[in-house]
Amino acid sequence: MTTRGERTSGCYAERLETLSPADRAAYQDAELQRIARHAYENAPAIRQKFDNSRVKPDEIKSVKDLERLPITHKHELAALQQKAPPFGGFLGVPWDRLKRICMSPGPIYEPEEIHxxxxxxxxxxxxxxxxxxxxxxxTFSYHLVPPAFWFEDALHRLECIATPGGVGNTELQVQMMHDLKVTAYIGTPSFLVNISKKARELGYDLKHDLYLEVGFVAGEMLPESLRDELEQGFGMIIRQGYGTAxxxxxxxxxxxxxxxxxxxxxxVEIVDPETGRQLGPGETGEIVATVFDEVYPMIRFGTGDLSYYTxxxxxxxxxxxxxxxxLGRLDQVTKVKGMFIHPGSADEVAGKFPEIDRYQVVVDRKAHADQMTFTIELKEGIDPTQELAGRIEAAIPTSMRVRGTVQFIERGTLPKEYRKIDDRRKWD
Ligand SMILES: [Zn+2]
Structure with missing residues (x-):
C-alpha cells in the first residue's frame, strides 16, 4: 500500500516539470522549431497553413512567433478530414508507425503512434x-473515442494495473472494485457519484469495503462541494485534468x-479570440494548443474553451x-456528460421528426449529473403522445452521443428569439 505522503509530492518528469523560466523558454522554443519543421515537411495540411500565411517553418523560432499562424478549430479539422480523408493532411508519420485510430464526433479520426x-x-x-x-x-468508454486508451497507456507507464470498467454496469464495477481491491478511479465525477450510491445500496462501507485512495476525473466540471463530498466519503484524493480528443x-x-x-x-497559449494575439496571466481568452507529437502535429489548435492562466x-x-x-465555451457548443453537443446535432434529431415545429435543448444539473431535455412545440394539430416522445428520445443518442428526455410544451411558449441550446447549469 502506498502511503498518503508518497502520493502528495514529487513529479513524473522531475527535471522538465521544474525548469527555470529561462530554461523552459529555451526548451519550448527548441521543441517548437523541431515540430514546426517536421510538420511542414510531413503533414500537407500544416504546410498549407504555413504557406497561406507566408511563413517559413524556420521563421518560427519562439512561442511568440506562433502569433503569425492562424488558429485551426475543430469544425475546420472535420471539414479538412472530409476533403482529404481520413486525417485531412495532418498525419505526420507513415501508416506503419500507427497503433490505433479513434473516431470522435464530427467525425474526426485521431491517429496514435506505436512508440x-x-x-x-x-x-x-x-x-x-x-x-x-x-x-x-x-470508467470511460472503450468504444470509438480515445480517452480510455490514453488513460490505460498512462497507467502502464506508471507500472499500474488497469481494470477496464467502461461505461455503465455500475453494480459489476462496484463488485470489481471490491474484489480486486481497486485503489484508483479514472472517470467522470458523476459516475463516481453513481458508484458511491450503488456501493451503499449493496451494503458496502465506502472506506472499508472499497479501497480507493486516489482518483483522476475529467470530462465534466468538478464543483468543490462535490469533490469534498467524494474525497471524504471514500477517504481518497481526487484531482482533475483537462484536454481534448x-x-x-x-x-x-x-x-x-x-x-x-x-x-x-x-x-498552451491563451489567445484573444478576435486577433489571435497571446494574452498574459489573468486575461481571459481561448485555450490554443501546440503539441510536439510527430504523428498528429497540431500547431495552434483552438479548443474553443475559455480560460485564463497564472x-x-x-x-x-x-x-x-x-x-x-x-470558464465555458467560445460558441454555443456545450459539453454534456463529457460529450460536446451543438445546435447542428440537435437539429439533426429534430429534422427526423416532421411533427416538431420549434424546440430548445435545456441542459441542467440534478444531483451532480447533467440532464438534457428537448423542450418541444409541436406543429398545429399534432398530439403530444408518449409514443412520439419515446421515438424522439430513442433518436437523440444516435446524433448527440448522449441520452436526453423530451418534454412537450404549449405552442408559443418559446420566445421569438432564443438560444437553441440553453445551458442552465450553475457551478460554484
Ligand atoms: Zn502544483
Whole structure:
C-alpha cells in the first residue's frame, strides 16, 4: 500500500516539470522549431497553413512567433478530414508507425503512434497521486473515442494495473472494485457519484469495503462541494485534468489543487479570440494548443474553451504555468456528460421528426449529473403522445452521443428569439 505522503509530492518528469523560466523558454522554443519543421515537411495540411500565411517553418523560432499562424478549430479539422480523408493532411508519420485510430464526433479520426513520446496524461496521473502498483479502474468508454486508451497507456507507464470498467454496469464495477481491491478511479465525477450510491445500496462501507485512495476525473466540471463530498466519503484524493480528443492532455491539478499545470511537453497559449494575439496571466481568452507529437502535429489548435492562466509559483515545485479555471465555451457548443453537443446535432434529431415545429435543448444539473431535455412545440394539430416522445428520445443518442428526455410544451411558449441550446447549469 502506498502511503498518503508518497502520493502528495514529487513529479513524473522531475527535471522538465521544474525548469527555470529561462530554461523552459529555451526548451519550448527548441521543441517548437523541431515540430514546426517536421510538420511542414510531413503533414500537407500544416504546410498549407504555413504557406497561406507566408511563413517559413524556420521563421518560427519562439512561442511568440506562433502569433503569425492562424488558429485551426475543430469544425475546420472535420471539414479538412472530409476533403482529404481520413486525417485531412495532418498525419505526420507513415501508416506503419500507427497503433490505433479513434473516431470522435464530427467525425474526426485521431491517429496514435506505436512508440509515442506523449506522456502528458502520465504527468497528470502522477500529479494526481497515482503511483506504481495502483490498480486503476477506467470508467470511460472503450468504444470509438480515445480517452480510455490514453488513460490505460498512462497507467502502464506508471507500472499500474488497469481494470477496464467502461461505461455503465455500475453494480459489476462496484463488485470489481471490491474484489480486486481497486485503489484508483479514472472517470467522470458523476459516475463516481453513481458508484458511491450503488456501493451503499449493496451494503458496502465506502472506506472499508472499497479501497480507493486516489482518483483522476475529467470530462465534466468538478464543483468543490462535490469533490469534498467524494474525497471524504471514500477517504481518497481526487484531482482533475483537462484536454481534448484532438490534442490530448493540456492541464492537470497537483496535490495543491490551485489550477491545472500545463504539461511540460506542449505549448498552451491563451489567445484573444478576435486577433489571435497571446494574452498574459489573468486575461481571459481561448485555450490554443501546440503539441510536439510527430504523428498528429497540431500547431495552434483552438479548443474553443475559455480560460485564463497564472504564473504564480506552486508549492509542488512544478514551474509550469496553470490554467485557473475553464470558464465555458467560445460558441454555443456545450459539453454534456463529457460529450460536446451543438445546435447542428440537435437539429439533426429534430429534422427526423416532421411533427416538431420549434424546440430548445435545456441542459441542467440534478444531483451532480447533467440532464438534457428537448423542450418541444409541436406543429398545429399534432398530439403530444408518449409514443412520439419515446421515438424522439430513442433518436437523440444516435446524433448527440448522449441520452436526453423530451418534454412537450404549449405552442408559443418559446420566445421569438432564443438560444437553441440553453445551458442552465450553475457551478460554484
Ligand atoms: Zn502544483
Amino acid at each position: 509515442s513520446q506523449n506522456d502528458r496524461w502520465t504527468q497528470a496521473f502522477f500529479a494526481a497521486g497515482f503511483r506504481k502498483g495502483d490498480i486503476g479502474q477506467i 484532438d490534442v490530448g492532455c493540456l492541464g492537470y491539478e497537483c496535490y495543491h489543487k490551485n489550477g491545472m499545470h500545463f504539461p511540460h511537453n506542449c505549448i 504564473d504564480e509559483p506552486c508549492p509542488c515545485g512544478r514551474s509550469t504555468h496553470r490554467l485557473v479555471k475553464i
